[in-house]
Amino acid sequence: MKQRTLVVISAGLSQPSSTRLLADQLSAAAGAAAARLGVTLDVQVVELRDLAHEITDHMLTGFAPASLKQAQDAVAAADGLITVTPVFTAGYSGLYKSFFDVLDKDTLADKPVLLAATAGTARHSLVLEHALRPLFAYLRAAVVPTAVFAASDDWGADSVEGPLRGRIDRAAAELAREIERREPVTVADPFALTAGFEDLMKNL
Template identity: 60%
Template sequence: MSTKTVVVVSAGLSQPSSTRLLADRLAEATARELLAGGTPARVEVVELRDLAHEITDALLTGFAPEALAAALEQVSRADGLIAVTPVFTASYSGLFKSFFDVLDKDALSGTPVLLGATAGTARHSLVLDHALRPLFSYLRAVVSPTAVFAASEDWGGGDETTTGLPERVSRAAGEFAALVARHDTERDDPFADVVPFAEQLRRLGGDTTP
């Protein structure tokens, strides 16, 4: 069975960050679920923190610098996307939104997406449904049913087992992996059925010689 590529987009600003930590947990769980189902997976990570200047340049000029262009290509070719953002002012971060602003509007059409967000308190958890889902629905992605939010308390004391975060990650990864396993990244070639010009001329002239 062919290897599936899962691309992780993390918009954490600090290093290390809880956003990247959640992204890694989701990616690891997804890879395990895919492998358990007989599908090998390759995980690639796009750190938006490292592309901040390039994203700004692309917004101002309309052209993506080399590093950003490579990241956009990664996302466009993914069998599945894990997108995780910190919450700023009750929504996704500006860096996160700007990256998807410079992505081709059709790049995620039909692509499975697993959403994640992090913040200081659980009162920001509604950002998953009020901000993130509408964004990726607009991009015509296939948004996985379960999204994962992690507040500071989910990492507190070094003991995740009391918070339910591992269970949420596991359930989300299982649903997402099922979508990824069925996804086909082959794009329809709009020129695949175009009749060669010489053949068109022969037909116009009534010449049926092959």
């Protein structure tokens, strides 16, 4: 089995939240889809609610506290990403956007990403195409075709086998295929020497 890493970004503000519930269902479906392709996913969940103060501090000072730095490093090293945001005033949450604002500009380049959102009403479903997809296109992520939106009505008794379940499974399968066909992500050490000691001495 191939080993790959999946990071799940959940921007829900309450505990528990429908945002985290959708994130968990997507990650479970992605794990199952990847297993069918011979890939084992190591899943790490990042709750932005727990990092809210650190994100603000980073935006004000330019330095990431340790817990935020760990989350940033996890995203950079991930072979795939699932992001889920609640919808406020017809857009993604400010906390969600702020987290991606403090990532390095090249972090998501060609990284497979599954987009998802939650809201109280289906009227907000277009936020996926009008707000999230353009954001991740700007970040040069490899966004999978199917995005997943869940309104309050989607969490009824029939949702397990209903339209939401179908969207979750389809999006998860697309993400798993993108992860499987790529080589594992390698993150360069910014402090690593690119030349031997003798070569460095020659330039003195």
